Amino acid sequence: MSFEMWSEKYRPKSLGEMVNQKEIVERLKSFVKARNIPHCIFAGPPGTGKTTGALCLAHDLYGEGYREHLMELNASDERGINVVRETVKTFARTRSIGEIPFKIMILDEADNMTGDAQQALRRTMERFTETCRFILICNYSGKIIEPIQSRCAPFRFTYLSKEDQYAYLQNIIKKENVKMLDEGLNAIFEVSGGDLRRAINTMQAAASAGKPIDAETVYSVVGRANPADVRNMIGLAMKGDFIGAREKLREMILKYGLAGSDIIRQIHIEIFRLNIPEQWKIRLADAIGEIDFRLVQGADEEVQLSALLARLTEASYEMKRGV
Amino acid sequence: MYAAWTVKHKPRILSEVVGNEEAIQKLINWIKSWDKEIPKKRAAFLYGPPGVGKTVAVEALAYDLKMELVEKNASDYRTEEAVQRFAGLASQYATLFGGKRLILFDELDGITGTADRGGVRAITETIKIARCPVVLIANNAYDPRFSNLRKYCLLVEFKKPTILQVMKSLKKVCVSEGIEADERALRLIAERSGRDVRSAINDLQALAQGRRRLTYEDVAWLGERDRKEVIFNVLRTIFYARECAEAKRAVDAADVDPDMLFQWVYENAPYQLTDAWDLARAMEALARADVYRGRIRATQDWELLRYVLDFMTAGVAMSRQRTKPSGWVPFRFPERVRWLARTKQERQMQGLIGMKIRRRMHVSSVRAVKEILPYIRVIFEDNAEMAAGIAKWLDLDEDMIGYLAGSEGRAKAIVGNLGS
Numbered sequence: 212m213s214f215e216m217w218s219e220k221y222r223p224k225s226l227g228e229m230v231n232q233k234e235i236v237e238r239l240k241s242f243v244k245a246r247n248i249p250h251c252i253f254a255g256p257p258g259t260g261k262t263t264g265a266l267c268l269a270h271d272l273y274g275e276g277y278r279e280h281l282m283e284l285n286a287s288d289e290r291g292i293n294v295v296r297e298t299v300k301t302f303a304r305t306r307s308i309g310e311i312p313f314k315i316m317i318l319d320e321a322d323n324m325t326g327d328a329q330q331a332l333r334r335t336m337e338r339f340t341e342t343c344r345f346i347l348i349c350n351y352s353g354k355i356i357e358p359i360q361s362r363c364a365p366f367r368f369t370y371l372s373k374e375d376q377y378a379y380l381q382n383i384i385k386k387e388n389v390k391m392l393d394e395g396l397n398a399i400f401e402v403s404g405g406d407l408r409r410a411i412n413t414m415q416a417a418a419s420a421g422k423p424i425d426a427e428t429v430y431s432v433v434g435r436a437n438p439a440d441v442r443n444m445i446g447l448a449m450k451g452d453f454i455g456a457r458e459k460l461r462e463m464i465l466k467y468g469l470a471g472s473d474i475i476r477q478i479h480i481e482i483f484r485l486n487i488p489e490q491w492k493i494r495l496a497d498a499i500g501e502i503d504f505r506l507v508q509g510a511d512e513e514v515q516l517s518a519l520l521a522r523l524t525e526a527s528y529e530m531k532r533g534v
Numbered sequence: 535m536y537a538a539w540t541v542k543h544k545p546r547i548l549s550e551v552v553g554n555e556e557a558i559q560k561l562i563n564w565i566k567s568w569d570k571e572i573p574k575k576r577a578a579f580l581y582g583p584p585g586v587g588k589t590v591a592v593e594a595l596a597y598d599l600k601m602e603l604v605e606k607n608a609s610d611y612r613t614e615e616a617v618q619r620f621a622g623l624a625s626q627y628a629t630l631f632g633g634k635r636l637i638l639f640d641e642l643d644g645i646t647g648t649a650d651r652g653g654v655r656a657i658t659e660t661i662k663i664a665r666c667p668v669v670l671i672a673n674n675a676y677d678p679r680f681s682n683l684r685k686y687c688l689l690v691e692f693k694k695p696t697i698l699q700v701m702k703s704l705k706k707v708c709v710s711e712g713i714e715a716d717e718r719a720l721r722l723i724a725e726r727s728g729r730d731v732r733s734a735i736n737d738l739q740a741l742a743q744g745r746r747r748l749t750y751e752d753v754a755w756l757g758e759r760d761r762k763e764v765i766f767n768v769l770r771t772i773f774y775a776r777e778c779a780e781a782k783r784a785v786d787a788a789d790v791d792p793d794m795l796f797q798w799v800y801e802n803a804p805y806q807l808t809d810a811w812d813l814a815r816a817m818e819a820l821a822r823a824d825v826y827r828g829r830i831r832a833t834q835d836w837e838l839l840r841y842v843l844d845f846m847t848a849g850v851a852m853s854r855q856r857t858k859p860s861g862w863v864p865f866r867f868p869e870r871v872r873w874l875a876r877t878k879q880e881r882q883m884q885g886l887i888g889m890k891i892r893r894r895m896h897v898s899s900v901r902a903v904k905e906i907l908p909y910i911r912v913i914f915e916d917n918a919e920m921a922a923g924i925a926k927w928l929d930l931d932e933d934m935i936g937y938l939a940g941s942e943g944r945a946k947a948i949v950g951n952l953g954s
Contacts (some may be wrong), residue, residue, distance in 0.1 A: 214923015216906070219895045257905065262896045286896040288889075320898050326834035354832050360944070412909035419917035435915070438910035453813060454804050461870065465877045468884050470904040488877070510828045513799060518814075518821035521804075525814035 217409040219381050228265045231375040243271045250345045254352035258406030265317045265346045279313045279327035280307050287323040299335050321347040322354035329356045348353050369406025395424035402433050422498025441477040445446055447521040449527040456520045464513055471512030475503050478498050498522050539739040540732050543707045546732035548594045551587055552703050557778040558591050560690050565667050575688040577668040582692030583673035585730030587670045589640055596636050607640040617656035635666045642672035658683045658951030700724035703731050704738055715748040722753050765798055769865050772847050773806045781851035785843055796846050797868040805863055809856040819849030883937050890928045914938040
């Protein structure tokens with residue numbers, strides 16, 4: 212077994228190695244062939260190949276020395292108008308040496324940029340189109356301002372199918388000598404929900420225990436990676452102790468740094484395991500879905516999940532009254 | 535080790551005292567005049583608001599002039615007899631060892647009621663025959679109780695220092711505590727203290743003890759503390775309004791920052807609305823307000839703020855349908871703000887590790903903390919060898935390894951594997 216993060220080690224280097232997002236990959240390959248690319252927006256959920264796609268595109272376009280023609284900026288670390296003005300401008304305005312006359316700027320998590328920064332970016336994109344092409348990566352393209360969207364070719368990445376994930380994971384299992392049981396693999400598919408990075412991270416953490424990976428090991432990794440006891444939190448809410456449940460929620464988000472999307476995913480799994488009337492499970496799933504959607508749109512995790520907990524508290528009263 | 539900073543960093547010599555130069559000079563001149571002859575006014579009456587440095591000035595003065603300071607405060611002069619017990623000291627000019635003596639009656643405001651009347655009279659008598667300088671300190675020298683006493687005293691007014699002077703004092707404390715503080719943070723503390731140096735330093739200690747850096751964000755919530763009453767009134771209106779307009783007006787009337795008010799309403803809703811149905815409505819209203827906040831962020835269209843306000847005021851107010859009145863429920867300070875402060879160190883460490891991950895794995899540090907760090911933690915708990923490999927690959931230092939391993943034993947095992 213190798214001792215680095217597998218999700219990085221096995222990141223595809225070239226578009227030919229990407230097995231998922233077939234239509235997108237085909238279009239990117241055609242860019243390589245034409246030796247020209249437009250500004251692009253890669254939108255879609257985490258772990259679906261957006262950053263990988265951008266890196267592979269650059270690799271195939273420039274060859275091995277592609278790093279010299281490429282700059283990666285992360286908007287959540289370096290957001291703000293000054294970064295765009297200075298860093299981006301300095302990079303964008305100098306001409307690339309080599310046969311391809313432009314460089315590539317990858318702006319990851321572009322949906323986290325402030326409106327002002329996006330406005331500044333828009334002007335920069337226009338002024339330096341000759342020398343620099345932008346690839347904006349985001350979860351949700353709706354958070355990118357219209358004028359930028361209209362200047363970019365949009366690509367919508369989707370969660371990986373089970374088959375595509377299987378192909379990736381099998382390769383790693385073979386190379387790393389992982390002892391994987393079928394039930395373990397199925398459990399990984401269940402908890403990853405099509406997010407390949409999560410699937411690989413979960414597998415590596417499960418493998419680190421050094422035993423054949425069964426479903427139990429996978430669930431235990433998920434539970435430990437999310438020290439949040441979601442079941443306990445739901446239990447408190449349904450017992451009527453909303454305040455206690457909110458306290459747990461705060462602990463998960465603020466102390467353990469858990470993502471709201473992880474918490475809600477677990478709530479969703481737990482609801483269907485609860486011993487409550489069946490028709491309530493689907494009613495609650497609707498409430499969960501609504502909150503999930505708001506989180507995707509960038510709403511506040513604690514506030515939204517609190518509203519969901521309050522709904523659970525209310526639901527448990529209604530169940531008792533037989534509504 | 536946790537001495538109060540107001541004591542620990544008290545100026546010991548006059549040159550360290552900030553502000554009130556004129557008053558202090560007046561006091562010095564008067565004391566020096568004792569060297570020639572006993573002046574007409576045998577006592578100096580220092581007055582002014584709390585925390586402006588009256589006592590500190592007298593103590594530093596005594597130190598500089600090498601005088602023996604005999605300090606008495608309220609509890610020492612409850613009654614006539616109590617004062618007379620040490621009045622004798624004042625009738626002698628020199629101390630036992632030939633030094634000069636300075637007598638200080640501090641906290642004269644502490645004398646209250648008829649039982650203490652004798653106390654003031656005894657002090658007045660003591661002053662009349664005093665053979666060494668006597669200094670009196672009170673907040674208000676013009677209190678009718680002191681009208682007779684005042685006649686025998688040189689009145690010296692101490693004024694509030696300027697904001698800049700308060701900041702200067704705070705800076706000094708920061709320097710000697712090794713804290714790097716933002717100018718804006720200190721200014722806010724100074725402003726909120728009402729130019730009371732003592733309370734400013736107390737606040738500084740509460741906010742900064744054990745830190746290396748103090749930023750504006752760390753102290754920003756302090757701003758709301760003084761305005762507790764304003765916020766409480768708004769909250770009261772929001773939680774008890776019967777009409778939308780009434781709840782909405784509460785915000786217009788008081789100039790409160792909507793984000794901060796949101797935190798207050800969000801914190802207090804479950805305590806104010808105890809019925810599950812009501813609470814679910816209220817939390818949903820707050821969640822809707824939050825959705826509009828998100829839309830403002832995305833579009834920068836601040837016109838949408840009115841809907842945020844609708845939901846967080848009227849939306850919450852109209853949720854009260856079934857909650858039974860249960861008397862007065864006190865409002866609580868937003869725990870979330872405190873949580874953020876409490877978990878700050880932990881989040882800082884996570885942030886540092888996130889930066890390391892970011893360098894290697896093409897994700898932002900924020901995302902690294904949420905999506906990758908948890909799995910690394912599991913590996914660090916289970917497999918010291920793989921953990922050491924990852925630690926090397928990510929270039930983690932021992933603090934980071936210790937944090938991820940969660941226990942000292944495991945951290946040692948991982949560090950032990952680093953060389954291999």
